[in-house]
Each structure stands twice: as C-alpha cells, then as structure tokens.
Amino acid sequence: MIRIPAALHAEAVHHLHQEHPFAGERVGFLLGRYAELTDHRWGILAQRYLPVPDDLYLPNPKVGAALSGTAIRMAMAESMRTDCSVVHVHCHDCPGPVFFSSTDLDGNREVLRSLRNANPRVPHGALVFGPTEAIAVLLAPGSTMHVPSPVSIVGFPLRLWGRSE
Amino acid sequence: MTRFNRQSFLGPDSESILANSRIGVVGLGGGGSHLVQQLAHIGIRHLVVYDPDCIDPEGSNLNRTVGATEDDVVQETPKIEVARRLFRGLHATGTFVASQRRWQDDPLPLRTCDMVFGCVDGIHERHQLEAECRRYMIPYIDLGMDVHSDAGIPRICGQVVLSMPGDLCLHCLQFVERLSKPKYGDAGGHPQVIWPNGILASTAVGLATELLCHWSATVTGSQYLVYDSRTRTVAEDPRMRYWRSSTCTHYPLAATGALHLPF
Numbered sequence: 447m448i449r450i451p452a453a454l455h456a457e458a459v460h461h462l463h464q465e466h467p468f469a470g471e472r473v474g475f476l477l478g479r480y481a482e483l484t485d486h487r488w489g490i491l492a493q494r495y496l497p498v499p500d501d502l503y504l505p506n507p508k509v510g511a512a513l514s515g516t517a518i519r520m521a522m523a524e525s526m527r528t529d530c531s532v533v534h535v536h537c538h539d540c541p542g543p544v545f546f547s548s549t550d551l552d553g554n555r556e557v558l559r560s561l562r563n564a565n566p567r568v569p570h571g572a573l574v575f576g577p578t579e580a581i582a583v584l585l586a587p588g589s590t591m592h593v594p595s596p597v598s599i600v601g602f603p604l605r606l607w608g609r610s611e
Numbered sequence: 612m613t614r615f616n617r618q619s620f621l622g623p624d625s626e627s628i629l630a631n632s633r634i635g636v637v638g639l640g641g642g643g644s645h646l647v648q649q650l651a652h653i654g655i656r657h658l659v660v661y662d663p664d665c666i667d668p669e670g671s672n673l674n675r676t677v678g679a680t681e682d683d684v685v686q687e688t689p690k691i692e693v694a695r696r697l698f699r700g701l702h703a704t705g706t707f708v709a710s711q712r713r714w715q716d717d718p719l720p721l722r723t724c725d726m727v728f729g730c731v732d733g734i735h736e737r738h739q740l741e742a743e744c745r746r747y748m749i750p751y752i753d754l755g756m757d758v759h760s761d762a763g764i765p766r767i768c769g770q771v772v773l774s775m776p777g778d779l780c781l782h783c784l785q786f787v788e789r790l791s792k793p794k795y796g797d798a799g800g801h802p803q804v805i806w807p808n809g810i811l812a813s814t815a816v817g818l819a820t821e822l823l824c825h826w827s828a829t830v831t832g833s834q835y836l837v838y839d840s841r842t843r844t845v846a847e848d849p850r851m852r853y854w855r856s857s858t859c860t861h862y863p864l865a866a867t868g869a870l871h872l873p874f
Contacts, residue, residue: 447723449748451777451864479868481747484719491748491867598725600748600776602832603825606725609631 447489448533448571448582450476452601458495459575462537469503471510475521476533480568488569488586490531496524509549511536518557522564532561533571533582544576546583554592558585571595580607615654621826628823629654633706635721635749637661637714637740638730639690641675641803642754645812646728647694648677653820656705658698659724661714662690675805715739722747726819729753734787741774741781745862748776752818753786754811756838758802765802767840769811772833773818779833779854782861786835810838814845 450458454476462472478492498517506512521532534557538544546554554572561570566587573582580599583592599605615626622628634655636643639662650658666672666683673679676690678697691709698707710717721727727749729740737753744751756769774780781787814836821830832855835848 451748453777481722481868482719483723487723489722489747493864493867598748600750602775602822602830604725604750604822606628606632606823 447481447483447487447596447598448476448478448492448573448584449489449598449600450492452599454492454495455575455599455601458535459537461495461497462535462575463539466500466503466511468505469511471536473498473503473511473513473517473534473536475524476535476573477524477528477530478533480531486586488584490533490569490571490584492533493530496521518560521557522560525561525565525568525570529565529568531568531570533573534558534561535573535575537575539577541577544574544579544581546572546574546581550574554583558592561585573597582608618653621820621824625820625824625826626654629820630656630705632725632823633657633659633723634819635659635661635724635727636694636730637721637727638732639676639694640664640672640730641805641808642730642756642812643728644675644677644679644690644694644697645809646730646754646816648697649812649816650819651698651701653816656702658694658706659708659710659720660691660694661710661712661717661721662694663711663713665689666693675803675808677805714743718743722749724749726750726752726822728815728819730755737781738787742862744774745776745780746867748867750775750822752815753781754815756803756807756811761841765840767804767807767838769807769838771811771814771818771836771838771845773822773830773835775833776862777864778859779857780859780861783854783857783859784833784835784848785850807838807840810845814838 466472475496476492477494478490481489483489502514502517504512504514525532558570569584569586571582571584580597582595582597584595585592596608636646665687666679668687670684678693689711691711695707708720714721727744741751751774753772758765758767835851836845837848838845
C-alpha cells in the first residue's frame with residue numbers, strides 16, 4: 447500500500463512531465479514514512495518528492511531514462527539520513543492499463559536492491575503513474591519479492607488504484 | 612442487469628470503485644449499525660469494524676441498533692455479530708474483519724482502510740481516532756448526535772464531519788471545543804433515537820460516496836455538516852466559509868507513519 451497526498455502527486459507528475467534535454471522520460475523518488483499493516487504487510491506514506499536533476503541522467507537511446515549511479519546514491523543517502531522509505535517513480539502516458547515494461551522490471555531490481563542495501567529496515571518501492579491509473583511494487587524488509595501494491599491518491603476525489611476483486 | 616444498475620449515475624466505474632474500497636467503522640451502535648447496512652447496500656465489499664460491546668440484555672439497544680433483534684437481547688449477541696449478519700445477508704463473499712476490542716488494542720486492521728467512519732462517544736475517543744487516521748493518511752468521517760434542553764424543550768443536534776488529511780481537522784473546525792461545552796448532551800440519560808442516527812448515517816454515506824466516486828464534484832475539502840431537529844435540516848456549518856481559507860497546522864505531513872520500527 448502506497449498512499450500519496452494529492453498535492454504531492456500533482457507535484458511529482460508535473461515534474462515528471464517536464465521535457466529533458468535528451469532523455470525520453472523523467473524519473474524521481476517519493477520519500478516517505480513506513481507503516482506496519484496486518485500480516486507482515488507494509489505500507490509507505492509519501493511525504494516529499496525528490497526529483498532527479500537533469501545532469502544525473504545518462505544518454506541511452508535504448509531506454510526512456512537511464513540514471514547515473516550518483517542519482518541512485520542520492521536516493522540511498524536520503525533513506526539512510528532520514529530513515530525513510532523510497533519509491534522510484536516515473537510516468538507512462540499511454541492510454542489504457544499501466545504496466546511495468548521489461549526495462550522497468552530490470553531497473554526495479556537494480557534500484558530496489560540498492561535501496562535495500564542502503565536501508566534494509568524499511569520497505570522501498572517502484573511505481574509508474576499513468577493518466578488514470580498507477581502500478582506499484584513494494585519490497586518489504588526481509589523479503590526478496592517485489593509484491594504488487596495498491597496506490598491511493600489522498601485528495602478529492604480519493605483515487606484508489608491497483609486494486610482488483 | 613446487476614443489483615447496482617439503479618445507482619449507475621454515480622459513474623461508470625462506481626461499482627468497481629465501491630467494491631474495491633476498504634472501509635472502517637468504529638462503533639456499531641445507533642450510527643454505526645446504520646452505516647454498515649447502507650455501506651453493504653451500496654456495494655462496499657470490504658469492511659473493518661470494531662465494537663467491544665454486546666446487545667444489552669435489558670434491550671435498551673433495540674430502539675436504534677439496526678439489525679438487532681429480540682433474540683440478540685436474550686443471547687447478548689456481540690454487536691460485531693449483528694453487523695456481520697447484516698453484511699453477509701448482502702455479500703456472501705467480500706471481507707468482513709471484525710474486532711470485539713477497542714481499536715486502540717487492535718489497530719493494525721484500521722490502518723489498511725481507505726476511509727474510516729467514527730461513531731464513538733466523547734471528545735477523547737474522537738480525537739484519538741482522528742489522530743490515528745491522520746497518521747496513516749486516511750480520510751475520517753465522524754458522526755454523532757445528542758439531545759440537549761433548549762428552554763425546557765428537547766432539541767436534537769448532530770454532526771457529520773469529514774476530516775481530510777492535508778485539510779481542516781476537528782480542531783480547525785472547533786468541533787472538539789463544541790463537545791466540551793456544558794450544554795452539549797444535557798438532556799440527560801444519554802438520549803439516542805433511530806431517526807437522527809439514520810439521517811446522519813445517510814449523510815455520511817453520501818459524503819463517502821462522493822469522495823470515492825466524485826459523482827457530483829461538489830465536495831472539495833473537509834466538511835462540517837450539522838443536523839438540527841428544530842429546522843429539520845442538515846446544512847453546512849455557517850462558519851465553514853471563514854474556515855475554508857485556513858490551513859491545518861495540527862497534523863503536519865511529517866508526522867505520518869510509524870513512530871518506530873516494530874522490531
């Protein structure tokens with residue numbers, strides 16, 4: 447479960463939609479506090495947004511966005527410094543259902559492993575925003591599995607994404 | 612044709628939104644029992660409920676606890692079982708997490724809720740419940756009623772308050788202060804009757820449906836709605852027009868999440 451205040455969601459999406467000099471997509475990090483739920487389930491309550499500066503992208507025409515090691519270490523340092531959970535975020539603006547691409551899945555493994563190495567005590571995640579939906583995974587402390595996570599945008603309306611009966 | 616065809620005006624995705632929402636109800640008395648019934652009817656399929664009490668063996672709950680029967684009086688049925696019966700009568704599947712404890716003694720299920728209704732007594736209970744909801748970024752809807760004496764004539768008052776994370780809270784709306792006033796509830800005998808509970812519960816469910824489905828696009832911030840038996844109306848507290856421009860400073864965003872790790 448990842449909960450994001452509506453104003454923070456708007457801030458993140460606004461940044462992620464800015465054009466980059468050469469990258470096809472922008473990337474950022476939502477930083478937040480963890481929450482223990484039932485049955486060893488975890489949640490992340492997003493509190494602020496950390497954009498990746500323009501100069502921390504690497505030119506790579508094969509992917510939407512490639513981050514330098516410095517960008518990842520920036521997020522790792524925040525997690526260590528403030529004991530926060532980190533959620534790697536970017537946007538897919540295609541209409542219809544949102545999903546992680548194969549590139550995203552490979553990237554999630556690397557990023558979440560790095561974040562886990564920095565702060566293994568808290569959950570971390572990866573999330574893709576679509577126009578009307580979002581998809582996310584959570585890596586809980588002590589686990590090796592990337593578990594699908596619902597996403598809530600807390601505002602008007604209250605948007606509950608990534609759920610199914 | 613589904614059972615929800617008549618509420619399709621709530622939006623094309625309303626049925627799935629309501630079915631996939633997880634709603635908490637704390638307190639299953641006069642207000643909470645109404646809420647469980649209505650939430651089940653509109654298609655909420657995942658409920659988390661709390662109430663440590665049972666149906667009173669003297670039958671004093673029967674004038675207002677929706678779903679309670681004379682058999683429940685004899686058996687002193689826990690209120691969570693009355694609520695479960697109501698819910699299961701409408702949803703054979705779906706999840707019904709029930710705790711016959713105070714939520715403070717079993718808080719984890721509450722944190723999984725997308726929205727919480729508080730039907731509790733007293734300032735402190737409301738304050739604690741709102742604080743927990745704010746800590747976990749959960750919209751909180753408080754409702755309650757009481758009867759006070761107005762020149763010797765009973766007057767029923769009630770409220771539905773939507774405390775939205777990031778927006779005005781019960782303190783901002785001076786609701787906590789209002790409950791502290793001596794006149795509140797001075798009609799004696801902790802009066803409770805079914806019809807104002809029904810009015811308030813219906814208003815609260817309407818507010819929740821608006822928050823989830825945004826079907827009328829008229830709710831854009833915290834709400835403070837008051838019921839007055841004298842005028843037989845539910846209306847926005849007139850002070851809201853002054854409060855709307857304020858910012859809540861009681862629950863900063865930084866104060867969300869766990870206070871410490873569980874291990």
